Amino acid sequence: xxxxxxxxxxxxxxxxxxxxxxxxxxxxxxxxxxxxxxxxxxxxxxxxxxxxxxxxxxxxxxxxxxxxxxxxxxxxxxxxxxxxxxxxxxxxxxxxxxxxxxxxxxxxxxxxxxxxxxxxxxxxxxxxxxxxxxxxxxxxxxxxxxxxxxxxxxxxxxxxxxxxxxxxxxxxxxxxxxxxxxxxxxxxxxxxxxxxxxxxxxxxxxxxxxxxxxxxxxxxxxxxxxxxxxxxxxxxxxxxxxxxxxxxxxxxxxxxxxxxxxxxxxxxxxxxxxxxxxxxxxxxxxxxxxxxxxxxxxxxxxxxxxxxxxxxxxxxxxxxxxxxxxxxxxxxxxxxxxxxxxxxxxxxxxxxxxxxxxxxxxxxxxxxxxxxxxxxxxxxxxxxxxxxxxxxxxxxxxxxxxxxxxxxxxxxxxxxxxxxxxxxxxxxxxxxxxxxxxxxxxxxxxxxxxxxxxxxxxxxxxxxxxxxxxxxxxxxxxxxxxxxxxxxxxxxxxxxxxxxxxxxxxxxxxxxxxxxxxxxxxxxxxxxxxxxxxxxxxxxxxxxxxxxxxxxxxxxxxxxxxxxxxxxxxxxxxxxxxxxxxxxxxxxxxxxxxxxxxxxxxxxxxxxxxxxxxxxxxxxxxxxxxxxxxxxxxxxxxxxxxxxxxxxxxxxxxxxxxxxxxxxxxxxxxxxxxxxxxxxxxxxxxxxxxxxxxxxxxxxxxxxxxxxxxxxxxxxxxxxxxxxxxxxxxxxxxxxxxxxxxxxxxxxxxxxxxxxxxxxxxxxxxxxxxxxxxxxxxxxxxxxxxxxxxxxxxxxxxxxxxxxxxxxxxxxxxxxxxxxxxxxxxxxxxxxxxxxxxxxxxxxxxxxxxxxxxxxxxxxxxxxxxxxxxxxxxxxxxxxxxxxxxxxxxxxxxxxxxxxxxx
DNA sequence: GCGGATCAC
DNA sequence: TATGGTGATCCGC
Numbered sequence: 001x002x003x004x005x006x007x008x009x010x011x012x013x014x015x016x017x018x019x020x021x022x023x024x025x026x027x028x029x030x031x032x033x034x035x036x037x038x039x040x041x042x043x044x045x046x047x048x049x050x051x052x053x054x055x056x057x058x059x060x061x062x063x064x065x066x067x068x069x070x071x072x073x074x075x076x077x078x079x080x081x082x083x084x085x086x087x088x089x090x091x092x093x094x095x096x097x098x099x100x101x102x103x104x105x106x107x108x109x110x111x112x113x114x115x116x117x118x119x120x121x122x123x124x125x126x127x128x129x130x131x132x133x134x135x136x137x138x139x140x141x142x143x144x145x146x147x148x149x150x151x152x153x154x155x156x157x158x159x160x161x162x163x164x165x166x167x168x169x170x171x172x173x174x175x176x177x178x179x180x181x182x183x184x185x186x187x188x189x190x191x192x193x194x195x196x197x198x199x200x201x202x203x204x205x206x207x208x209x210x211x212x213x214x215x216x217x218x219x220x221x222x223x224x225x226x227x228x229x230x231x232x233x234x235x236x237x238x239x240x241x242x243x244x245x246x247x248x249x250x251x252x253x254x255x256x257x258x259x260x261x262x263x264x265x266x267x268x269x270x271x272x273x274x275x276x277x278x279x280x281x282x283x284x285x286x287x288x289x290x291x292x293x294x295x296x297x298x299x300x301x302x303x304x305x306x307x308x309x310x311x312x313x314x315x316x317x318x319x320x321x322x323x324x325x326x327x328x329x330x331x332x333x334x335x336x337x338x339x340x341x342x343x344x345x346x347x348x349x350x351x352x353x354x355x356x357x358x359x360x361x362x363x364x365x366x367x368x369x370x371x372x373x374x375x376x377x378x379x380x381x382x383x384x385x386x387x388x389x390x391x392x393x394x395x396x397x398x399x400x401x402x403x404x405x406x407x408x409x410x411x412x413x414x415x416x417x418x419x420x421x422x423x424x425x426x427x428x429x430x431x432x433x434x435x436x437x438x439x440x441x442x443x444x445x446x447x448x449x450x451x452x453x454x455x456x457x458x459x460x461x462x463x464x465x466x467x468x469x470x471x472x473x474x475x476x477x478x479x480x481x482x483x484x485x486x487x488x489x490x491x492x493x494x495x496x497x498x499x500x501x502x503x504x505x506x507x508x509x510x511x512x513x514x515x516x517x518x519x520x521x522x523x524x525x526x527x528x529x530x531x532x533x534x535x536x537x538x539x540x541x542x543x544x545x546x547x548x549x550x551x552x553x554x555x556x557x558x559x560x561x562x563x564x565x566x567x568x569x570x571x572x573x574x575x576x577x578x579x580x581x582x583x584x585x586x587x588x589x590x591x592x593x594x595x596x597x598x599x600x601x602x603x604x605x606x607x608x609x610x611x612x613x614x615x616x617x618x619x620x621x622x623x624x625x626x627x628x629x630x631x632x633x634x635x636x637x638x639x640x641x642x643x644x645x646x647x648x649x650x651x652x653x654x655x656x657x658x659x660x661x662x663x664x665x666x667x668x669x670x671x672x673x674x675x676x677x678x679x680x681x682x683x684x685x686x687x688x689x690x691x692x693x694x695x696x697x698x699x700x701x702x703x704x705x706x707x708x709x710x711x712x713x714x715x716x717x718x719x720x721x722x723x724x725x726x727x728x729x730x731x732x733x734x735x736x737x738x739x740x741x742x743x744x745x746x747x748x749x750x751x752x753x754x755x756x757x758x759x760x761x762x763x764x765x766x767x768x769x770x771x772x773x774x775x776x777x778x779x780x781x782x783x784x785x786x787x788x789x790x791x792x793x794x795x796x797x798x799x800x801x802x803x804x805x806x807x808x809x810x811x812x813x814x815x816x817x818x819x820x821x822x823x824x825x826x827x828x829x830x831x832x833x834x835x836x837x838x839x840x841x842x843x844x845x846x847x848x849x850x851x852x853x854x855x856x857x858x859x860x861x862x863x864x865x866x867x868x869x870x871x872x873x874x875x876x877x878x879x880x881x882x883x884x885x886x887x888x889x890x891x892x893x894x895x896x897x898x899x900x901x902x903x
Numbered sequence: 904g905c906g907g908a909t910c911a912c
Numbered sequence: 913t914a915t916g917g918t919g920a921t922c923c924g925c
Contacts, residue, residue, distance in 0.1 A: 049915050135916045153915040196912050283910050395906055
């Protein structure tokens with residue numbers, strides 16, 4: 001932010017409060033925007049809604065910063081590569097340009113307000129808003145002069161325009177008039193596409209030819225006939241495609257029209273200066289990102305910055321942006337689309353009274369069930385939507401074995417979902433059912449879903465009547481048919497190459513295995529790694545080819561889903577270091593020999609001779625630890641030449657009954673509860689759920705589940721999620737230990753992101769690079785109940801190979817992952833942490849034990865397998881080695897300085 | 904499949 | 913006093 005900007009922010013803070021209301025809309029030309037902005041700001045300031053908007057804005061700003069950084073990192077080589085990609089892509093898109101069809105978009109002027117004025121002529125000439133004090137649906141043009149507009153709360157609108165007349169919505173009326181307009185539309189295109197009650201797209205190519213008149217004349221005629229039949233005015237846009245027609249209908253609103261000729265030059269001239277926000281599909285956020293990151297504000301600039309767009313967005317998104325820059329849009333008639341979900345939600349005054357919330361839930365379930373039965377629908381996925389008193393929105397979903405539609409069924413499962421969220425203070429509850437029974441019939445869903453490319457090219461899509469749903473009410477006829485981005489770009493169901501071995505967090509199919517249906521964890525790990533590696537490589541390479549020579553029928557869909565970052569990383573490695581790929585794939589490097597290990601020394605008494613990491617000589621322990629890292633790397637390489645990863649203590653052999661437990665776990669899948677810790681610098685909702693949310697997994701509501709509970713919970717005042725950092729009492733209790741946010745802040749300072757997932761008693765912690773989004777390592781374990789209290793059972797900690805070369809490994813990603821586990825255990829009330837330093841070979845075993853001792857564990861038992869007493873240990877741990885324990889609290893204290901000083 | 908976010912009307 | 917409801921899609925797990 002520049003100085004002048006921040007200065008004006010201080011003097012005129014409303015300028016930094018971005019709402020959708022300032023978006024230029026028809027009829028708002030003469031509005032004093034500064035004044036509107038100020039009033040909106042002043043009316044909103046300090047409210048919960050406002051605070052939430054600020055949180056969201058901060059999040060977007062951060063996103064923009066991150067993308068900016070990524071854009072800045074692109075090398076000249078990268079950019080010239082992407083420029084070639086763009087040039088090629090533009091040619092391909094250009095080849096799909098279709099100028100033979102004439103589309104007309106018709107949009108009723110201030111529809112609801114106009115209808116109300118029709119039925120109550122005394123409103124004529126006066127400012128009218130349809131809606132309530134809390135929300136306005138439509139404002140007429142008289143009201144818009146004051147800055148009043150749709151989606152604005154009524155009480156703010158009244159402040160802007162004290163004379164404003166409020167009229168409640170009456171959908172019956174609007175549907176009646178909508179039907180009248182549609183009768184007119186049908187004369188020009190019997191297959192017209194209704195976009196909503198007041199908007200439609202008509203392909204008037206045929207009628208223009210038949211009557212040998214221009215699109216302009218058709219538009220004039222249609223508009224006057226609509227006026228004759230309804231008394232309402234409308235605006236129209238005529239253009240070679242729907243995207244442009246929609247933009248055109250907005251130009252001479254109200255009661256006007258604009259015609260864009262079917263001529264490439266005319267289209268390009270039109271698009272060149274068009275603000276991107278005018279394009280359907282580009283909203284407030286996308287506009288902000290495009291402007292903030294790339295300085296794009298007009299469609300033409302999409303083409304100029306094409307290389308950046310291709311580098312930073314997914315292919316489909318980049319394609320959409322480029323096609324916007326070229327003024328391309330849908331010209332064919334898309335297939336009829338059927339409803340995919342049905343929902344019901346209500347806002348009420350915020351409450352945390354559980355009984356009241358259940359009552360609201362029952363009401364919603366009732367309404368939803370009634371709607372479903374009206375439509376003859378039943379579905380198997382139920383989604384609960386919640387909006388907290390602070391306007392944070394959450395959804396919780398479950399997919400059932402059976403299809404449901406009855407009130408009782410809906411309520412039964414919805415209650416389970418809600419129960420897991422209590423206690424909570426809510427202002428909205430909603431329910432949605434999807435995965436309809438009819439889905440299986442395959443009628444509505446095109447089996448060969450189109451990509452944007454094929455969508456743009458294909459003109460042969462069979463025409464279907466999509467406008468004759470009047471009897472079904474507004475819901476169905478209001479489905480969106482016109483948004484190419486939405487209708488054409490869905491590419492679902494990528495298959496990842498993953499094998500699961502008794503992992504409670506994942507439950508896809510088992511790989512083909514031996515007769516005994518069992519596989520050692522070693523093999524599992526190897527297979528997973530091998531597969532992951534080859535998969536990534538193939539994907540990246542095919543992706544490269546795909547960009548350059550797109551194949552309409554891509555061999556594997558998942559390939560297209562490879563993230564852009566993977567792509568750029570791959571490119572980088574190809575460009576700058578051709579050997580890297582070979583290294584990674586050959587996997588035949590010689591592991592460190594014992595001699596090589598000895599070669600670790602400190603260059604200039606400061607720098608590691610093996611990896612270049614710098615560490616002053618006074619860091620004795622850290623140096624030892626650093627040595628251990630290289631040692632772990634060596635262990636890993638020696639253990640598996642195929643395995644490209646380094647494995648820091650790996651323990652565990654999957655028991656023989658893994659298949660049985662697998663299937664049991666499969667059933668639990670939909671109930672995985674995931675907790676993400678967002679960047680602590682960003683105030684957003686998940687931050688405060690750090691601990692309290694851990695107890696919400698539906699699984700944990702059943703009797704034998706461990707409900708992670710923090711000793712700090714007892715200090716909670718009650719319902720509101722507490723904030724450790726602001727409560728003095730709580731601060732006192734944690735002062736000597738790193739909090740979860742401390743740990744996360746430290747990890748983020750080192751540019752990686754930690755995530756904790758729980759499933760009942762099980763947990764998993766994964767570390768990901770913020771730069772590449774790749775996983776760097778993970779830990780898994782569970783909280784188990786024992787006589788003396790709960791125990792944090794650490795099953796495995798794995799680090800990926802790329803972690804090891806990094807400078808940050810001085811402080812060890814493993815340490816951070818461990819720290820999250822320990823902190824989680826601490827918050828769950830565990831006093832003790834336990835693990836098994838596996839004894840695969842004596843040589844490494846003693847090293848492993850030393851490593852664990854250094855970080856705070858003590859050996860408690862040697863599991864040798866030679867005594868009967870070892871049986872329980874072996875059953876639990878699946879192997880032999882040294883059982884080691886540590887005090888959770890002591891570990892936290894011991895690691896404190898490191899985890900708190902990294903910020 | 905889930906959850907968050909965005910978008911449109 | 914007070915900031916909606918419905919449906920769809922995309923992305924990243």
